[in-house]
Amino acid sequence: MNHKFEIFPRVPLIQQATPFLPLDRLTELFNVSLWIKRDDMNGVGAGGNKVRKLEYLLADAKQNNASAIITGGGVQSNHASTTAICAKRLGLKSYLALVAAVPIENEHYQSNGNVFLNQLCNAEIKRFPKGSNVNKCIEQYAQEIEKLTGSKPYEICMGGSNVIGSLGYIKAALEIASQMKAHGIKFASLVHASGSAGTQAGLIVGFYLAGADVDVLGCSVVYDKPKISQMVLELCQQLSQLLGITNVNWAEKINVNDSYIGDGYGLPGKATWESIDIGIETESIIFDPCYTGKAFNYLLDLLREQSSLLRKNTIFLHTGGMVGLMGYQNFTQKIQSDQSLY
Ligand SMILES: Cc1ncc(COP(=O)(O)O)c(C=O)c1O
Incomplete structure (x- = not known):
């Protein structure tokens, strides 16, 4: 079946x-x-869980001849950092749109965990304010990147x-x-x-x-x-x-x-x-x-x-x-x- x-x-x-x-x-x-x-x-x-989704999403990115990918989520998004890690494995550059979706301001939340991992993966990050729609931020950031680099990264929606x-x-x-x-x-x-x-x-x-x-x-x-x-x-x-x-x-x-x-x-x-x-x-x-x-x-x-x-x-x-x-x-x-x- x-x-x-x-x-x-x-x-x-x-x-x-x-x-x-x-x-x-x-x-x-x-x-x-x-x-x-x-x-x-x-x-x-x-x-x-995001790795399982990325197996299919990144295959699609490859089929579309992408050299970079973009996704997003909250500041501590597991999806965002996992995307950055998996993109590395395939030699793709990653861009992340991170939204202040959670009202935690302390230093650990803002810079440790997934944020630190994103840095280690050299992902380019743009932060967006509280209340922003993640998928719209991804799209907006993708357009900015296209203007700057001449090509649009492959877009992966919130949570893949x-x-x-x-x-x-x-x-x-x-x-x-x-x-x-x-x-x-x-x-x-x-x-x-x-x-x-x-x-x-x-x-x-x-x-x-x-x-x-x-x-x-x-x-x-x-x-x-x-x-x-x-x-x-x-x-x-x-x-x-x-x-x-x-x-x-x-x-x-x-x-x-x-x-x-x-x-x-x-x-x-x-x-x-x-x-x-x-x-x-x-x-x-x-x-x-x-x-x-x-x-x-x-x-x-x-x-x-x-x-x-x-x-x-x-x-x-x-x-x-x-x-x-x-x-x-x-x-x-x-x-x-x-x-x-x-
Ligand atoms: C650790 C973890 N569990 C569960 C989920 C939820 O998965 P889904 O977005 O597919 O509902 C996520 C999504 O970000 C996650 O990071």
Whole structure:
């Protein structure tokens, strides 16, 4: 069924399937069979979900004879730094439009973590003020570069979440489906952080293609439920059109929870930090405060309330974010003293 999928050009940045492992201690605590898919450990830079999208996006850039690429995101965007790293691998220059999307002004957030990594990769950066639309900033910066250099860099939208980038998570779903099979898992629910919709849409369409019985539970970290659901739906429709899939009601496969956004995108609350703590204490796995920490908090709450959304086998998709964590150094002391977190 997935033969058509194989025709899309891909730059193989990830050399092997990422680990699919049991979460033994949490399984014992909650009496549900829990697994983790470690896309944070894909072997490229600091790992993370964007590498999978970039395998397809950069292949498209190459096909378009690009010598430079441009993308953008928040100041601590994992997507931006991962793009800069992967571009290096292919000898492409990178430009990044970084928007002050998160109201954290301290020095760590503004210059450590992904910002530092961008510098190491020699990416050219232009910063934009709070409230700017990331995709518009990318376009504006691309036009400025074209005026200066005579050629426009290949544009990658926010989060790499267009139809081409989302192919990466179709491939991931096929990989998870075969790992489930190898472990004798016939059905599951999968919890993950949902930001710009490409990961969730790719997973939904990918599990459909694989014929795998997996409920995808997205934990929104940016948008409210109607908006992110619509974004996921549109991408599922575009993907199915590209792949020639007909007669599937994608809307009924979309499940998002928007209760974990807390004070906003990139702003972790106490419960997020407590969840990060639990991840380290139980499984020695490190989650980040912007994406996976919030999604893991969602998983823990589902487990605590024995939610019917969780099936007997549950998979947590670790989408990365470790580098962004380094921008949040100020937070831990403040949590202990219960002062304002920002
Ligand atoms: C670590 C991490 N997890 C999850 C996501 C969300 O992925 P998507 O934008 O495809 O929804 C991102 C996006 O930037 C991310 O950096």
